[in-house]
Amino acid sequence: MGGLLSVLAPIGFVNEFALRIGRAIGVVAIAAMVVAILIQVFFRYVLNNALPWPDEAARFCMLWMTGLMAPTAFRRGGFVAIDMFGRALPSIPGQILSLFLLAVSLLVLVVAIGIGWGEVTGFGGKFTTASLYLPTSFSFDEWYRIPRSWMMASLLVGVVLLTSVNIELILRGLVTLMGGSDRLRPIDDVEMLGSE
Amino acid sequence: MLIWFLPAFLFFLLIGLPVFFGLLAAPGLLLWLNGQEKDITLLYRNVYNGMDSFPLMAIPFFMLAGEMMNRGGITIRLVEFSQALMGHLRGGLAQVNILSSILFAGLSGSAVADTSALGSMLIPAMEREGYSRKFAAAITAASSVIGPIIPPSGIMIIYAYVMGESVAALFLAGIIPGILVGVGLMVMVRLMADRYDLPPAHRVVLTGTQLGKTETWVSFLLVRLNLGLLLWSFMPVGAEASSAIQWGLLIGALLIAHGIFLGLRRVVSHDFRMVCKRAMVPLQTPILILGGILAGVFTPTEAAAVAVAYAVFVGFFILRSLSLRDMPQILTNAGITSAVVLLLVGAAMAFKTVVSLSHAPEQLAGFILNLSENPLILLFLINLLLFIVGMFLDAGPAIIILGPILGPIFTDLGVDSIHFAIIMSVNLTVGLATPPMGLVLFVAAAVSKERVETIAKAILPFLAVEILVIFLITYVPAISMTIPRLTGFAQ
Numbered sequence: 185m186g187g188l189l190s191v192l193a194p195i196g197f198v199n200e201f202a203l204r205i206g207r208a209i210g211v212v213a214i215a216a217m218v219v220a221i222l223i224q225v226f227f228r229y230v231l232n233n234a235l236p237w238p239d240e241a242a243r244f245c246m247l248w249m250t251g252l253m254a255p256t257a258f259r260r261g262g263f264v265a266i267d268m269f270g271r272a273l274p275s276i277p278g279q280i281l282s283l284f285l286l287a288v289s290l291l292v293l294v295v296a297i298g299i300g301w302g303e304v305t306g307f308g309g310k311f312t313t314a315s316l317y318l319p320t321s322f323s324f325d326e327w328y329r330i331p332r333s334w335m336m337a338s339l340l341v342g343v344v345l346l347t348s349v350n351i352e353l354i355l356r357g358l359v360t361l362m363g364g365s366d367r368l369r370p371i372d373d374v375e376m377l378g379s380e
Numbered sequence: 381m382l383i384w385f386l387p388a389f390l391f392f393l394l395i396g397l398p399v400f401f402g403l404l405a406a407p408g409l410l411l412w413l414n415g416q417e418k419d420i421t422l423l424y425r426n427v428y429n430g431m432d433s434f435p436l437m438a439i440p441f442f443m444l445a446g447e448m449m450n451r452g453g454i455t456i457r458l459v460e461f462s463q464a465l466m467g468h469l470r471g472g473l474a475q476v477n478i479l480s481s482i483l484f485a486g487l488s489g490s491a492v493a494d495t496s497a498l499g500s501m502l503i504p505a506m507e508r509e510g511y512s513r514k515f516a517a518a519i520t521a522a523s524s525v526i527g528p529i530i531p532p533s534g535i536m537i538i539y540a541y542v543m544g545e546s547v548a549a550l551f552l553a554g555i556i557p558g559i560l561v562g563v564g565l566m567v568m569v570r571l572m573a574d575r576y577d578l579p580p581a582h583r584v585v586l587t588g589t590q591l592g593k594t595e596t597w598v599s600f601l602l603v604r605l606n607l608g609l610l611l612w613s614f615m616p617v618g619a620e621a622s623s624a625i626q627w628g629l630l631i632g633a634l635l636i637a638h639g640i641f642l643g644l645r646r647v648v649s650h651d652f653r654m655v656c657k658r659a660m661v662p663l664q665t666p667i668l669i670l671g672g673i674l675a676g677v678f679t680p681t682e683a684a685a686v687a688v689a690y691a692v693f694v695g696f697f698i699l700r701s702l703s704l705r706d707m708p709q710i711l712t713n714a715g716i717t718s719a720v721v722l723l724l725v726g727a728a729m730a731f732k733t734v735v736s737l738s739h740a741p742e743q744l745a746g747f748i749l750n751l752s753e754n755p756l757i758l759l760f761l762i763n764l765l766l767f768i769v770g771m772f773l774d775a776g777p778a779i780i781i782l783g784p785i786l787g788p789i790f791t792d793l794g795v796d797s798i799h800f801a802i803i804m805s806v807n808l809t810v811g812l813a814t815p816p817m818g819l820v821l822f823v824a825a826a827v828s829k830e831r832v833e834t835i836a837k838a839i840l841p842f843l844a845v846e847i848l849v850i851f852l853i854t855y856v857p858a859i860s861m862t863i864p865r866l867t868g869f870a871q
Contacts, residue, residue, distance in 0.1 A: 207712055207715070207716070210711075210712070210715045210716075210719070211708055211711040211712055211715060213715075214440055214444065214711050214714060214715045214718075215711060217437060217440065217441075217685075218441065218444070218685050218688045218689070221437070221441075221681065221682060221685035222685050222686070222689055224682070225678065225682050225685065225686060229677060229678075239434055242434075242437055243432055243433070243434060243437070246431075246436070246437055246440065246722070247428075247431060247432060249440070249715050249718070249719060250431055250718070250719040250722045250723060251719075252719075253712075253715045253716045253718075253719035254716075254719040254720055254722075254723050256716055256719075257716050257717075257719060257720045258398075262716065262717075262720055263398035263399070263400055263401075263720060264398060264399045264400075264720070264724070264773075264774055264776075264777050265393075265396050265397065265398040265399060266393055266394060266396060266772055266773060266817065267396045268396075268772070268816065268817065269394060269395055269396055270395070270396040281395065281396065282396075285395065285396055285397045285398075288392070288397055288401065288405055289397070289398065289401045289405075291405070292401050292404050292405050292408065295408065295420065296404075296424055299420065299421050299424040300424060302421070303421075303424065303425065303428075335432070336428060339424075339427065339428045339431070339726075342723075
């Protein structure tokens, strides 16, 4: 168990750190989404001149918000599941079932990383976004058209973070199974409302 | 072979795999076994494309607006307003609880937020008045399901997106069913009041309430603008009328509205007016959202963003109950909750692809039609199925899973797609308050410190009312279809 705990500690630390940064960027992203749509409302209905970029910029932010914040929910047990069966089982079979479910999740995530990498670096990622540009000079006379791969990378990053969290949860499950749950650092709980 | 993805998915779901992974693992596994590895890439693409959607953005926005309104201290104002209106009825605080839920539904659209915000305030108050704790918790949980039925509603945005329906049409279709659930619960409370001798009631109008200058003027303008615009919209003026006439009529309507409110000042006490004014600012949110959508000014997503801006304005400048320090936590909560929902919707879009590829709806339709060809009997059976599903699964994921499978079958049978959406949404939402897995039962238990099993027993009369309303909605389509038809959002 000592070996497991020594592997778990750095993974837990990295996850905590990465997810904290993810949440911070996600907070900025959700605020930026609101601002972008309000700018569009103002230009479309007040000035009668809809801008091309706010809708796409807001979607860009939403995708990154999702990719960066969903792993936090997963780590804190916020993914919807019917856990009645597992809870009805005795402790040890329940923990083994939980590990099996995490293994299935890991399989899905690993396949998704492979496909996601192919998508971001492949043909689809070589296109550019329809209306998003970044200034490349201080005088704002040179602009770089943002590639679509920057948007697509949001899901890939999300899947990578979910995988890292999944590995941490598997290690925690193994430690618990070996009777070392009291040696695990607690994961913060979060208020999850869902769409309901 | 591919049709086996459904039992595989069900198996994964029942053993406890998170719905997001189940939606991808079951079809992925079957595609792989079927030798269709290339289509697994299609699953991934559809998750991404499913999330990359403008209409879906309304979900984080409505969550954010609801969270800000809730933190901004509007709950107490709604309860005070309900108390002034309904507190004198027999079973007064229970009636107040239900009315507060109806009003709260127009702001947040979340049953969980309703139970936790109203429950923490009203359950202790009801206990002090002599209600039993289990009754107080049960009525809080039962009335909270109105939240996702009356617009704005997260689950209706999800349904509209997954099934390609109009969000505005679903929002409008949910208004009467939501109110009907509330009225049904009020009638049940009234009946129980006699039978169980619920505590005597008295009208509670807070005295000596003061409003800030800004809020006084904002409320003053809002009530007149709302009534004035309503009167103006009913004036028989042709589109060809000149703008001078239009403006003249609008000013006339505003003056009439002002006159009406001046007249009301003589009839209504100062304290009652103060309580109404305090509720005016938060109650403007649903008017802004629905009014904007109905008038064709905003899309639902834009209306949601405007609701956020309004919540910021209210919280920071009118009520002054929010500070910049609150914002990171509010944004984080809204972001994390939305992220989970958006991932689920993305996975649902991938799942929907496999549903189409496997011809599952056609095969299921054949099976269902073998049971009976009478749509009325089939609707009864489907309500039964949805109710059972709702007992185990939350409304959002259940809609994501069952919508693409059941929707097309009943549309082919001649049931209007909007009507079916409402049947499904209301039924699954009521499931939030049913044991053994009703989410709001657990929240009510946490808030009231009462056992879930005790609340589950106490809630049964209210659930009976809600089931009755589900069947009314099912067999009287006019309940859900009248407003969308009158406003041109449905045929």
